[in-house]
């Protein structure tokens with residue numbers, strides 16, 4: 001039996017609280033270490049410095065920058081996720097159209113492939 005299974009709910013709750021306090025203390029420590037220092041984005045080199053009036057911690061400022069930095073892989077991943085969401089919506093709409101279209105549609109593989117290519121092209125144009 002593992003160590004985790006021997007713990008009661010109260011013990012787990014106490015351990016969870018203790019760890020949350022430790023994480024909070026470590027965040028304060030990191031913020032103190034960043035205080036008065038320059039922080040750079042390693043992908044584009046954008047610099048935030050102590051001379052700027054920054055209301056949040058430097059780590060939070062850098063996190064916000066990373067979300068919008070065009071050279072950071074996370075930005076590219078977010079762009080791809082948005083594109084895939086659009087494509088999924090188009091495909092779901094296309095499936096609904098095929099399923100509920102009131103007129104009989106002559107199923108033609110070549111025509112359907114052409115429609116899918118047109119949809120793909122219009123997604124690229126967006």
Ligand SMILES: [Zn+2]
Nearest residue numbers: 041044046069
């Ligand atoms: Zn950057």
